[in-house]
Amino acid sequence: MFSFKVNNNLQKRMIDYYETKSQPITRLQVWEAYLKVRRNRGSMGLDGMSWEELDKNRDNQLYKLWNRLSSGSYFPPPVKEVVIKKRGGGKRKLGIPTILDRIAQEVVRVQLDRKVEPLFHKNSYGYRKGHNAHQAVREATRQALQYNWAIDLDIKGFFDTIDHNLLIKAVTHYCKDKWVLLYVKRWLKAGILQENGILTDRLTGTPQGGVISPLLANIFLHVVFDKWMEKHYPEKPFERYADDIIIHCKTEKQAKFVMAVLQNRMRACKLQLHPGKTKVVHFRGESQKKYPRSLDFLGFTLRIQMVRTKVGLKLMTTCVISNKSKSSVMAKFRAMKIHKMRISIEGVSAKLNPIIRGIINYYCKFWSGHTNRLWHQLNIRLIKWVKWEKNLSIRSAIRWLREKYKSRPNLFPHWALVCP
DSSP: OOOTTOOSOHHHHHHHHTOOOSSOOOHHHHHHHHHHHHHHOOOOOTTOOOHHHHHHTHHHHHHHHHHHHHHTOOOOOOEEEEEEEOTTSSEEEEEEOOHHHHHHHHHHHHHHHHHHGGGSOTTBOTTOTTOOHHHHHHHHHHHHHHOSEEEEEEBTTHHHHOOHHHHHHHHHHHOOOHHHHHHHHHHHHOOEEOTTSOEEOOOSOOOBTBSSHHHHHHHHHIIIIIHHHHHHOTTSOEEEETTEEEEEESSHHHHHHHHHHHHHHHHHTTOOBOTTTOEEEEOSSOOSSOOOSEEEETTEEEEEEEEEETTEEEEEEEEEEOHHHHHHHHHHHHHHTGGGOOSOHHHHHHHHHHHHHHHHHHHTSSOSGGGHHHHHHHHHHHHHHHHHHHTOOHHHHHHHHHHHHHHOTTSSGGGGTSOO
């Protein structure tokens, strides 16, 4: 653990280690934040400082950061804007803070999280310890069998349009620590260096990519949506993962009414429902108007259908990888140009296996059969690699890969699901 330039007397070191100034931030908090952020790694920010550079002069850098934080003189630098493609099309803007700023955010995030985490709604699953996307999907699957109707809610540009005054009001309601509010306000006002090199002020929103942004977003929607639903429509269950929301209703009339009042609620909180993505879903039953019979949630498609089981046909909610997710996975494999890799089969395995395991761990959590077509496509790409690398015909390449499967069936994780 870094010393912060204190003498060798143990008692003096411990006193210094927990020392605070005008703001009650200790050196221990900064050190713990450093360890947490370092585990998550992440790219460098606007200052160009890498983790290797920080670690070369770690003690001095962390001391300076603590000194500024604890004296109230820390002002966050602008974030670096990075634009990435969204899975469903379009672009998403990320704001990448500097490494030291991420450490500072983690210090404040931990303190704020202690205050608000016990208050969050049980069906809020995003960015919370002990909660995850699979829990949200499982609950949505269960509720879809109980309720024939659902509202698939999409907030247009949520992270970019959060009103700062309303957000500060929500944070202040749950946390009275002045130093937390001081730095939250400063992070909200920190500028953005756009990709074109223009520095702009941020008037609304909290940038995705920041350490504290997910928690601030959760606090905002806890007030705007969770508590509001709990107060006005406690009989309507919902699942929320950040700004991905499903609300369950008994009838068409209920679904249309709740969606209408939610539009007013969001408008009052300076948010807007996406007109093309927010929709009423009719899982089963009859209706005069035609509605979608399925919805996409966190990379899965949920629908009600008859499924053949050991005891016969049974009405169940099926949960399969969505078409968007499937296209995204295949695009990733295409971009890798597997057939052009001039390396051994073990080298190909080393490059592909982390991606394959990630796909299996996420999309095969409930069952794996719905991903079989994906693995067939990947095996075809591996056969194409064999054909190019070994200069074989298609039949000979298939035979070669099958022999490799027989001798080393664990070479690729997906071979346990679909063999070549």
